[in-house]
Each structure stands twice: as structure tokens, then as C-alpha cells.
Amino acid sequence: MDDTDLLDILGDGAHGYFAGGAGDEITLRANETSWSQVRLAPRVLVDVSERDPSVTLLGKQRPSPIVVAPMAYQKHVCPDGELASARGAARTGSGYVLSSQTTTAPTVVGPEVSDPWFQLYVFRDRQVSLDLVAQARESGYEALVLTVDFPVAGWRERDKRTGFRVEHPVALNLDGPPLTTEELFALHDPSLTWDDIGAFAEAAGMPLLLKGVLRPDDAERAVDAGAAGIIVSNHGGRQLDTVLTGAEALPPIVDAVAGRADVLVDGGIRRGWDVAKALALGADAALVGRPVLWGMARGGEEGAVAVLEQLHAELDSTLALLGVPNARDLDRGALVSQV
Numbered sequence: 001m002d003d004t005d006l007l008d009i010l011g012d013g014a015h016g017y018f019a020g021g022a023g024d025e026i027t028l029r030a031n032e033t034s035w036s037q038v039r040l041a042p043r044v045l046v047d048v049s050e051r052d053p054s055v056t057l058l059g060k061q062r063p064s065p066i067v068v069a070p071m072a073y074q075k076h077v078c079p080d081g082e083l084a085s086a087r088g089a090a091r092t093g094s095g096y097v098l099s100s101q102t103t104t105a106p107t108v109v110g111p112e113v114s115d116p117w118f119q120l121y122v123f124r125d126r127q128v129s130l131d132l133v134a135q136a137r138e139s140g141y142e143a144l145v146l147t148v149d150f151p152v153a154g155w156r157e158r159d160k161r162t163g164f165r166v167e168h169p170v171a172l173n174l175d176g177p178p179l180t181t182e183e184l185f186a187l188h189d190p191s192l193t194w195d196d197i198g199a200f201a202e203a204a205g206m207p208l209l210l211k212g213v214l215r216p217d218d219a220e221r222a223v224d225a226g227a228a229g230i231i232v233s234n235h236g237g238r239q240l241d242t243v244l245t246g247a248e249a250l251p252p253i254v255d256a257v258a259g260r261a262d263v264l265v266d267g268g269i270r271r272g273w274d275v276a277k278a279l280a281l282g283a284d285a286a287l288v289g290r291p292v293l294w295g296m297a298r299g300g301e302e303g304a305v306a307v308l309e310q311l312h313a314e315l316d317s318t319l320a321l322l323g324v325p326n327a328r329d330l331d332r333g334a335l336v337s338q339v
């Protein structure tokens with residue numbers, strides 16, 4: 001896709017923050033290429049006159065396996081910020097995860113989309129995180145997504161170069177002038193361990209998913225700690241450069257979890273056939289990040305809808321051409337080999 005316009009729309013600082021990754025951006029690039037290396041093996045002469053993309057997530061049927069990933073500071077992308085992405089998700093039957101570094105309050109976003117999930121960062125001031133959990137629970141969020149791959153920020157050279165500053169995320173109740181990302185990220189608690197997970201699971205009062213898991217042993221530990229779901233993710237290549245990709249990490253994690261929890265995946269999913277590959281490798285759903293932001297940068301809510309509609313249309317076409325009309329029937333039999 002030609003994205004030369006995004007730099008003009010967003011400016012150097014915001015563009016670097018939203019598009020960028022960590023270090024040499026090797027993982028950022030690998031996220032996309034590793035999906036393209038998974039090869040599909042279509043079946044012919046299957047009746048595909050009716051197709052169904054629905055999946056079951058947290059025990060409930062969902063119209064789509066596509067979920068909008070939690071992404072911070074969306075008012076820096078378009079004036080409606082998180083309202084644009086949430087409405088885009090609602091209008092296309094996509095799932096939605098609101099970031100805890102939101103520029104629109106959870107209470108405002110919650111009613112816009114059915115069964116939203118709330119993403120939580122654990123801050124040094126843990127009361128701030130617990131207050132956010134209470135807000136999410138009171139505003140009808142269905143699940144809590146605890147992100148565990150951000151004890152400290154990744155080495156982000158674009159932000160270091162531009163000095164991008166953020167208007168305050170509402171959820172953090174900060175006053176004063178805009179802060180650099182480095183200042184904001186320093187609010188995260190780097191001392192969080194497995195011993196703390198139980199307390200957050202209890203405070204949540206709703207199913208807990210752990211986001212940012214890349215190892216089967218960590219996935220098993222998450223299940224043992226009571227997680228209802230695992231999100232296999234390298235944070236869109238923004239944390240540790242050269243780590244493995246979602247496509248690479250997913251199969252062994254699916255095998256280790258063995259149906260005891262839902263498994264979702266993200267990072268570099270750009271096409272409907274990438275979503276189908278994620279499901280074929282054993283994911284229950286796939287999260288999409290930056291493409292939604294690019295739609296919003298170009299056209300606000302309508303832009304988010306256009307991106308999500310195209311992903312759904314591509315998935316529908318994939319189900320037909322692959323000879324697997326129901327998304328829930330996708331398995332490794334639809335693939336030539338794994339990455």
C-alpha cells in the first residue's frame with residue numbers, strides 16, 4: 001500500500017510514534033513477512049455458496065474473528081480519536097480493545113461498541129490501574145487485557161529523534177504541558193511479576209487475558225494463573241527488536257495451551273488471508289493495529305470502516321477460495337507448512 005501521504009497527514013513526530021518500531025525495526029518488518037511466508041493449500045470442489053466468519057471468543061459467538069488492537073493516544077491520529085476506531089469496529093462487527101493510555105474516557109467509548117475489552121497497564125501508582133479496572137467494570141467492558149510486555153519502553157529511535165510529545169491521556173489524570181513518550185512510559189511499573197497477576201484477576205471481576213506472551217512456558221503459566229486468554233504478540237515490533245513474530249510464536253503456544261484458554265495473535269496482519277492463516281495456525285481471533293490507524297488518519301471513522309470492511313471482504317474471499325466456508329473450521333490442514 002502506498003503510505004507516503006501518512007507522513008504529511010500526521011507530521012514527523014506522530015508518524016514516527018505510530019508507524020515506528022524498536023531498534024532497527026527488524027521485528028516490525030518481519031511481522032508482515034512472516035504471514036506472507038505461510039502458504040495456503042486450497043481444497044477444490046467444496047460448496048462455498050454460504051460462508052460464515054463467526055468465531056467463539058470467551059465462550060460467546062462473535063460475528064468476526066477480527067479485533068481492533070489497543071492503541072494509545074488516538075486523538076493524535078484524527079480528532080475523534082478512539083470514538084472513530086470504536087465506531088468503525090461496531091459498524092463492521094469487529095471486536096474492540098480500548099487502550100488504558102486512551103485519549104477518550106473508557107466510559108465514553110464503552111457504549112459505542114458491543115462487548116468491548118479494556119487493556120490495562122500496571123502503573124507504578126497501582127491505584128491508578130485499579131481505578132481504571134473499576135471504571136471498565138462499571139462501563140460494561142467484557143474482559144480485561146493485561147499487557148505484560150512493557151516493563152519498560154522499547155528502544156524507539158524515531159521518538160528519540162523527534163521528541164514527540166503527547167497530549168495527556170485522559171485516563172491518567174495528568175495536568176501540565178504535554179509529555180514526551182519517554183516521560184509517559186516511565187509511569188509503568190517494571191517490578192510487575194507473576195505474583196501480582198492473581199490480584200489483578202480478582203480486581204477485574206471479568207475474564208482476564210494476558211497480552212504480549214511469546215513463549216509456550218509463559219502461556220502455560222498464564223493459564224495456571226487463571227487467564228481466560230493469551231494474546232500472542234510482540235507489541236507490533238515496538239518493544240524488543242529481533243524477537244520472534246506472532247506467526248512464529250503461535251503454533252507452539254496453541255499446542256501448549258491445548259484448549260484451556262482462548263489464544264489470539266497480532267502483529268503484521270494486513271490482509272484477510274493473514275487472518276485466515278492465524279486461525280489455521282490455531283488462533284481464535286486476530287488483532288489488527290496500525291491499518292486501522294491509517295484508515296483513521298485518512299478519513300476518521302469512515303476510514304476505519306473502510307479498512308475493516310476490506311479486511312472482512314478479503315477474509316470472505318479467502319474462505320471461499322480456500323474451500324473452508326466456515327472460519328471456525330480452519331485448521332493446519334489449510335496450510336502447506338508452518339513458518
Ligand SMILES: Cc1cc2nc3c(=O)[nH]c(=O)nc-3n(C[C@H](O)[C@H](O)[C@H](O)COP(=O)(O)O)c2cc1C
Binds near residue numbers: 072236266268
Ligand atoms: C501506536 C501504537 C500504540 C499502541 N499502544 C498500545 C497500548 O496502549 N496497549 C497495548 O497493549 N498495545 C499497544 N500497542 C500494540 C498493539 O496493541 C498491537 O499489539 C500491535 O500494534 C499489532 O501490530 P500491528 O500494528 O502490526 O497490527 C500499540 C501499537 C501501536 C502501533
Ligand SMILES: CC(C)CC(=O)C(=O)O
Binds near residue numbers: 072101150184185235
Ligand atoms: C502508552 C504506551 C505505553 C502505548 C504503547 O503500548 C506503545 O506505544 O507501544
